[in-house]
Amino acid sequence: MADRKPYQLVSREWQSNDTTFKVRGTEIGKELLMIAGPCAVENKEQIFTISEFLSKQNIKFLRGGAYKPRTSPYSFQGLKTEGLVLLRDAADKYNMGVVSEIMSIDKIDEFNEYVDIFQVGTRNMQNYPLLRALGKVDKPILLKRGMSSTIEEWLLAAEYIVSSGNEKVILCERGIRTFETATRNTIDISAIPMVKMLSHLPIILDPSQGTGHREIVSPISAAAIAAGADGLIIEVHNQPEEALSDGEQSLFLDQFENLLPILSSQANLRNKRFDYETNTLKPSFNN
Numbered sequence: 001m002a003d004r005k006p007y008q009l010v011s012r013e014w015q016s017n018d019t020t021f022k023v024r025g026t027e028i029g030k031e032l033l034m035i036a037g038p039c040a041v042e043n044k045e046q047i048f049t050i051s052e053f054l055s056k057q058n059i060k061f062l063r064g065g066a067y068k069p070r071t072s073p074y075s076f077q078g079l080k081t082e083g084l085v086l087l088r089d090a091a092d093k094y095n096m097g098v099v100s101e102i103m104s105i106d107k108i109d110e111f112n113e114y115v116d117i118f119q120v121g122t123r124n125m126q127n128y129p130l131l132r133a134l135g136k137v138d139k140p141i142l143l144k145r146g147m148s149s150t151i152e153e154w155l156l157a158a159e160y161i162v163s164s165g166n167e168k169v170i171l172c173e174r175g176i177r178t179f180e181t182a183t184r185n186t187i188d189i190s191a192i193p194m195v196k197m198l199s200h201l202p203i204i205l206d207p208s209q210g211t212g213h214r215e216i217v218s219p220i221s222a223a224a225i226a227a228g229a230d231g232l233i234i235e236v237h238n239q240p241e242e243a244l245s246d247g248e249q250s251l252f253l254d255q256f257e258n259l260l261p262i263l264s265s266q267a268n269l270r271n272k273r274f275d276y277e278t279n280t281l282k283p284s285f286n287n
Contacts (some may be wrong), residue, residue, distance in 0.1 A: 001161050002187065005152075005155075005198070006152065006172050006181060007152070007155045007156050007158070007159040007161055008082075008159065009159055009161055009162045009167075009197045010155050010158045010159050010169070010200070010201055011155075011198065011199060011200075012197065012199060012200055014196060014200075015200040016200070017200060017244065018200050018202070019168075019169075019200045019201050019202060020166065020202070021140065021167075022026070023061075023116060023117065023140055024060065024061075024097045024116060025060070026061075026097075026149060028140065028168075028170060028202050028231075029202040029230055030272065030273070031272065031273050031274065032225070032231050032263070032267045032272045033061070033170070033202070033204055033230055033231025033232075033275035034059050034060065034061065034224070034232060034234075034263075034274065034275065035059075035061040035062075035063045035099050035117075035148065035204075035231065035233040036054050036059050036061070036063060036232060036233070036234045036235075036236045036256065037050055037051070037054065037062045037063035037064045037099075037227060037235070037236060037244040038063075038064050038065075038235060038236065038237045038243065038245075038250065039064075039065055039068075039208075039235050039237075039243065039245040039247075039249075039250060040064065040065040040066075040068055040076060040078055040079075040083070040243075040244055040246075041065065041066055041078070041083035041086050041087055041240060042066040042079070042189060042243070043086075044086055044114045046237075046238060046239075047062075047064060047086050047087065047090045047144070048086075048089075048090045048093070049100060049238045050062075050090075050236060050237065050238055050253075051091065051093070051094045051096060052094060053088035053236075053238070053253050054094070054096070054236065055094035055095065055096060057256070057257060057260060058275055059096070059139055060096055060097060060117070061096060061097045061098075061099050061117065061234055062090065062091045062094075062096045062097065062098055062099065063086065063099045063100070063119075063235075063246065064083065064087050064098075064099075064100060065078050065089065065100060065101055066078050066079055066080055066081070066082075066083030066084045066100050066101075067080055067083075067100075067101065067102070067103050067107065068101075068245060069101070069103055069121055069124075070245075073199065075245070076244040076245055078187050079242060080172075081110065083100075084098075084100065084110065084113075084114040084115070085099060085114065087114065087115075087247065088113075088114040088115075096110070096167075097116035097117065098114060098115045098116050098117070099115065099116065099117040099119055099142060099233070100114075100115050100118075100120040100126055101120070101121045102115075102118050102119065102120065102124075102130070102134075103121070103124060103281070104130065105129060105130055105133045108133060108134070108137060112137065112139070115139070116139065116140075117139065117140045117141070117142050117170070118135065118137060118139055118140070118141050118142065119141075119142040119144070119172075120141060120142065120143045120144060122142050122144045122146050122147045122174060123145075123146075123147075125143065125144060125145060125146035125149060125153075125154065125157050126146060126149070126157060128157075128160055130143060131160035131161050131164070132158060132160055132161075132164045133164075134161055134164075135160065135161045135162070135163065135165045135174055136166065136167045137165020137166055137167055138166070139168070140168040140169070140170055141168065141169050141170070142159055142163065142170045142204075142205065142233070143157060143158055143170065143171055144172045144174045145171070145173055145174055145176065145188075145191070147170065147175075147176060147185065148176060149197070151191055151194060151195060152272050154171065154195075155171075155195070155198065155199055157216075158171060158199070158201060168198075169201050170201070170202050170203070170204060170230075170231075171195060171199070171201050171202065171203040171204070172203070172204050172205070172233060173187070173188055173191045173192060173195075173203065173204075173205050173206070173210070173224075173229075174205075174206040174209045174210050175186040175187045175188070175206070175209060175210030175211070175229050175231055176188055183210070183211045183213060183216075184209065184210070184211060184212025184213070184214055184249065185209065185210050185211070185212070186210075186226070187205070187207065187210040187211060187220055187224075189220075189224065189227050190225055190227075191203075192205065192224060192227040192228050192229050193227055193228050195274070196228050202230040202231070203228075203229060204224075204228055204229055204230055204231035204232055204233060205220075205221070205224035205229045205231075205232055205233075206232070206233045206234075207220040207221045207224065207232065207234060208233075208234055208235035208246070208249045208250065208251075209246075209249070211249065212248065212249045213247075213248065213249060214240070214248065214249055214250060214251050214252070214255065217249070217251055217253070217255075217259075218259045218262065221234065221259060221262075221263060222262050222263065222266050225263060225266035225267055225272075226266055226269075226270075226279075228270070230272070232263070234251060234259075235249055235250040235251065236250060236251050236252075236253065236256045237250035237251070237252070238253055240252060240284070243251055
């Protein structure tokens with residue numbers, strides 16, 4: 001007899017079929033979930049410029065940090081409520097959903113007003129009071145893997161949310177901390193098929209945080225889709241060299257545009273629909 005896993009509700013044993021659910025018309029788990037935008041909302045011009053560009057590529061979900069958990073207290077901490085307002089205004093203008101990171105329980109009501117998908121960052125993956133509270137929220141939760149967490153610990157974190165009543169959880173592999181320093185983190189591609197085997201929850205990849213280098217975001221994104229990922233969350237900026245946060249890992253607009261045909265080809269091979277608008281650029285990892 002196989003050993004009983006410490007998590008239950010998120011396991012394949014509990015539910016054999018993949019979990020799917022709709023958010024603003026996109027069926028998470030069946031269609032390729034594409035989330036893109038800047039690491040942080042900086043000002044109105046920036047977020048509206050990026051949103052307009054993404055909407056022309058038929059991207060349905062806009063990401064952006066309003067409250068930023070930074071390693072240094074002297075780094076840009078985000079525009080907070082103003083950032084959420086700008087995200088919502090830009091997303092509404094271009095008919096997009098909003099994804100942003102929540103850091104504390106006391107911000108849940110505020111996020112409910114502005115955000116379509118709550119993101120739990122790597123530093124809060126084991127913030128169990130927050131996870132339990134998000135289990136009472138009637139919106140999807142994007143749960144990033146902790147930077148030093150095992151897959152079992154990650155799935156147990158998801159179990160906190162699901163066992164508290166919210167079954168709409170999206171797992172996000174974002175790289176883990178290893179001895180390697182060539183990349184910002186070490187992308188665990190094997191986690192994607194492993195999670196698919198262990199759990200019925202959808203899983204996406206963050207190649208921007210995972211690598212820390214815009215030059216390798218494209219091949220890692222393609223590898224993730226080939227490995228079975230249900231989507232991607234990618235940092236895109238209109239002026240990465242001037243970004244207030246993580247500019248070195250943010251794609252230029254044309255780089256992101258060139259990436260879309262590659263992702264579409266990978267998604268089609270896996271019968272996971274992904275439609276994009278631009279057909280003029282040739283797929284290339286070198287752009």
